[in-house]
Amino acid sequence: MIELKGVWKQYGDRVALHPLNLVVRPGETVALVGPNGAGKSTVLRILAGTVHASGGAATAGHHRAYLPQRLGVPDSTLVADLAELVAAARSLPLDLMHQALIATGLAERARARLSELSGGQRQRVMLALATAGEVGGGALLLDEPSISLDVEGAEDVREAIEGARRRGAAVLFASHHLHDVACLAQRIVLLVAGQVVAEGSLPELAAAAGVPWSAGITDPPIERVYRVLVGRSRAHSQMRVA
Amino acid sequence: MTKALLRFELAAARNGRTAPLFAAGFALASIAIALVGLAAGGTIAVQGFARTSISLLQLVLWVVPLLALLTGAAAGAECYELEYVAALPGTRSRLVISRWAAWLIALGAALLVGLGGAGIVIAIFAGTADAWTYLGLLVVAALLLSACLSVGLALGIWARSRARALALAIVAWCVLLVGIDLAAIGLLAILPAGTATWPLSLLLLLDPLDAARALGLGLFQATAIAGPTGAALRAVMGGWGALFLVVGLVAWTVVPLRLAARTLGRRDL
Numbered sequence: 352m353i354e355l356k357g358v359w360k361q362y363g364d365r366v367a368l369h370p371l372n373l374v375v376r377p378g379e380t381v382a383l384v385g386p387n388g389a390g391k392s393t394v395l396r397i398l399a400g401t402v403h404a405s406g407g408a409a410t411a412g413h414h415r416a417y418l419p420q421r422l423g424v425p426d427s428t429l430v431a432d433l434a435e436l437v438a439a440a441r442s443l444p445l446d447l448m449h450q451a452l453i454a455t456g457l458a459e460r461a462r463a464r465l466s467e468l469s470g471g472q473r474q475r476v477m478l479a480l481a482t483a484g485e486v487g488g489g490a491l492l493l494d495e496p497s498i499s500l501d502v503e504g505a506e507d508v509r510e511a512i513e514g515a516r517r518r519g520a521a522v523l524f525a526s527h528h529l530h531d532v533a534c535l536a537q538r539i540v541l542l543v544a545g546q547v548v549a550e551g552s553l554p555e556l557a558a559a560a561g562v563p564w565s566a567g568i569t570d571p572p573i574e575r576v577y578r579v580l581v582g583r584s585r586a587h588s589q590m591r592v593a
Numbered sequence: 594m595t596k597a598l599l600r601f602e603l604a605a606a607r608n609g610r611t612a613p614l615f616a617a618g619f620a621l622a623s624i625a626i627a628l629v630g631l632a633a634g635g636t637i638a639v640q641g642f643a644r645t646s647i648s649l650l651q652l653v654l655w656v657v658p659l660l661a662l663l664t665g666a667a668a669g670a671e672c673y674e675l676e677y678v679a680a681l682p683g684t685r686s687r688l689v690i691s692r693w694a695a696w697l698i699a700l701g702a703a704l705l706v707g708l709g710g711a712g713i714v715i716a717i718f719a720g721t722a723d724a725w726t727y728l729g730l731l732v733v734a735a736l737l738l739s740a741c742l743s744v745g746l747a748l749g750i751w752a753r754s755r756a757r758a759l760a761l762a763i764v765a766w767c768v769l770l771v772g773i774d775l776a777a778i779g780l781l782a783i784l785p786a787g788t789a790t791w792p793l794s795l796l797l798l799l800d801p802l803d804a805a806r807a808l809g810l811g812l813f814q815a816t817a818i819a820g821p822t823g824a825a826l827r828a829v830m831g832g833w834g835a836l837f838l839v840v841g842l843v844a845w846t847v848v849p850l851r852l853a854a855r856t857l858g859r860r861d862l
Contacts, residue, residue: 419676436601440684
């Protein structure tokens with residue numbers, strides 16, 4: 352389970368994230384959306400432990416997997432070495448990592464360097480390693496998981512995320528790809544300037560934004576929902592400043 | 594976990610060009626020094642281990658700290674980019690130690706290949722007399738490498754950005770190379786005659802490079818050129834001085850490494 356209780360973050364004088372309360376239960380997928388600088392990555396980084404919160408309590412359990420936007424792993428790294436490292440860190444047998452790679456159809460690339468994989472293959476490998484073994488009760492934290500992927504690559508990533516959710520993982524991901532959000536998220540949290548301005552399922556947000564919505568059509572309406580809500584929030588904050 | 598992380602870091606260190614270039618450079622420089630050492634006397638021949646070791650010590654004292662500080666600083670600053678690895682359970686302090694160990698192994702192996710290659714040439718052409726001094730030189734170089742890598746890593750983690758880390762590493766190298774010696778000369782000028790030996794000996798603890806120099810020259814019984822701090826140490830501690838220096842160099846490895854791990858653990862990536 353993922354839980355944030357009054358978590359906030361300040362960089363110098365700038366508040367990047369205002370106190371945030373959020374719970375993601377096992378088997379649930381929640382999406383963080385919002386413009387650049389809204390605080391989406393900060394939330395994920397705090398949960399992953401790479402950034403310290405200025406206050407509040409954040410927990411993503413011991414069995415958490417985090418996929419940042421930029422891996423920061425040298426391109427010369429072998430897939431097999433990375434698999435061994437993740438297995439050791441998560442106390443999993445190496446065989447499980449191999450099985451996860453087989454499931455993605457990339458087992459034969461185990462001796463390949465990351466630089467030899469396409470963007471989609473690389474993301475599939477990272478997701479396979481992150482979701483290998485028992486993920487039930489664990490947390491999956493993903494920052495822009497389908498960034499710079501083609502349609503097939505993005506589809507693979509969506510399948511991997513949905514698969515992890517079905518196996519009981521609590522999934523929290525940030526994305527600018529609203530189609531991914533509409534397809535995957537049971538709940539959407541809209542952040543603007545570090546504050547939650549809307550939260551709920553897609554139909555709830557559509558109703559709040561006054562945008563007609565029908566199940567089955569996910570792509571164009573969600574973008575309208577997003578634009579209306581962000582625009583409204585910005586207009587509101589401008590009014591407050593004025 | 595530590596083993597897997599070390600393997601991961603070692604693969605990254607191995608895939609770079611630093612270690613092979615260091616090995617080739619050291620081999621060439623060592624052979625050149627062994628060859629030209631007798632040139633002043635009008636002879637071009639390979640000189641023995643003892644003479645070559647003394648000449649090589651100076652090279653070790655200049656090149657090893659510079660390379661180790663720069664490599665360590667770059668590796669330290671890079672820690673902030675390793676978000677994926679740092680987010681794995683319980684890895685932050687292990688990441689620092691593994692980075693240090695991986696570069697120590699990579700550069701240590703390069704040093705061994707470089708000096709070892711030259712050693713084989715010397716053994717073939719000039720015999721194996723005094724080969725132990727050459728081995729001693731390798732040990733001194735390894736201790737210095739370890740200490741400077743640790744200092745470099747701490748500087749890199751403190752600096753955060755690669756450019757700032759490299760600049761700091763160069764400043765640190767200059768300070769270690771001449772700064773402490775200047776301080777020693779200043780002490781000699783200020784303190785009354787005969788009272789400077791203890792403070793000068795302690796100054797050796799403040800400079801791993803000076804400590805390695807005194808340790809290296811001690812191997813060859815070359816006290817006359819051990820510098821003011823080295824001579825003071827011999828006067829104060831006699832034969833125990835070598836142990837004091839080794840402990841000092843080990844402390845220069847352990848303390849900065851602990852500080853680096855603590856700093857990285859407290860900071861945001």
